[in-house]
Amino acid sequence: MSEKINTFLEEIKRTVDGEIEKALVNNEPLIDGLYKSAAYSAGGGKRVRAVFTNLVGNMFGVSQDAMNKTACAVELIHAASLIMDDLPYMDDSQLRRGKPANHVVFGQDVALCASIALLGRAVNLVLEDETIDLDTRNAIAKILTHSYGFEGLAAGQFVDLKLKRKNIDYSIVEFINAKKTAALFTAAGKAGALIGKASESELQAIEDYSENIGFAFQIVDDILDVIGDVKTVGKDIEHDKMNFVMLVGEKEAEKKAIEYTEKALASLDVFGDKANELRALSSFLIKRVS
Numbered sequence: 001m002s003e004k005i006n007t008f009l010e011e012i013k014r015t016v017d018g019e020i021e022k023a024l025v026n027n028e029p030l031i032d033g034l035y036k037s038a039a040y041s042a043g044g045g046k047r048v049r050a051v052f053t054n055l056v057g058n059m060f061g062v063s064q065d066a067m068n069k070t071a072c073a074v075e076l077i078h079a080a081s082l083i084m085d086d087l088p089y090m091d092d093s094q095l096r097r098g099k100p101a102n103h104v105v106f107g108q109d110v111a112l113c114a115s116i117a118l119l120g121r122a123v124n125l126v127l128e129d130e131t132i133d134l135d136t137r138n139a140i141a142k143i144l145t146h147s148y149g150f151e152g153l154a155a156g157q158f159v160d161l162k163l164k165r166k167n168i169d170y171s172i173v174e175f176i177n178a179k180k181t182a183a184l185f186t187a188a189g190k191a192g193a194l195i196g197k198a199s200e201s202e203l204q205a206i207e208d209y210s211e212n213i214g215f216a217f218q219i220v221d222d223i224l225d226v227i228g229d230v231k232t233v234g235k236d237i238e239h240d241k242m243n244f245v246m247l248v249g250e251k252e253a254e255k256k257a258i259e260y261t262e263k264a265l266a267s268l269d270v271f272g273d274k275a276n277e278l279r280a281l282s283s284f285l286i287k288r289v290s
């Protein structure tokens, strides 16, 4: 199954890359620089969140066409968040996805504009997606906008920047992980389930799965921040930045990542064999090195 998931990841990556290219076609020469900056950061990456939307959608028998715009939107939101995260007044990172961060190449002003434009394009892609019905588009747009606002990325980033260094405790790190990482994972998973017309209980199962996988993913990210190699990880490694590993130690962090993954897997029981690809994704994510 691990070989299959690798092929699957590659296939989805290709599809999403194609969608992103289509989503960022510019017809206004005056803003070429803005599109260049947006496209620069929208390119690359593992596309894990898009994979999530696709695997959940597949489980409900959704056609590839009906998932493409939503999966692309999720990745555009993620890209926008990475641009912002790297800015000097945020994490002040120079390297992202193995290349100079957006603001290093295009300047902070352009980077911020590109990030905002990507968020707008992401939501519009969903709202204008004629392959899915209007109610579903609205429901997905609602979930996505929540995922990066007060209920998601912005909230997590705020606490990360303003509180964590002063009040380091487990509940704060948990809050940050839930908002900064798990929120977008959950939105990606739920979006796939909504397109697939999942029942309330199925939607809840996907929410539980995604949330716990998001937690595990962030813990692995924190572990890589401490023990990772900058070349493989492709972004600045923040050895001095407080994170989950510094709070509980590397061994305990590993245990926690496994615990969250197991919790996530338990939520898939209701789907039986149909969830095998999601199960394979979980093992892939826990073993990742970048």
Ligand code: GRG
Residues within 6 Å of the ligand: 044, 045, 046, 047, 048, 077, 078, 080, 081, 082, 084, 085, 090, 097, 119, 148, 149, 153, 154, 157, 180, 181, 217, 218, 221, 290
């Ligand atoms: C309003 C969009 C928005 C954001 C404002 C800056 C910010 C608040 C939040 C930062 C959120 C953030 C960047 C969280 C880190 C999540 C994380 C684990 C990123 C790495 O994800 P990977 O490994 O990256 O999937 P690739 O490069 O593979 O896509």
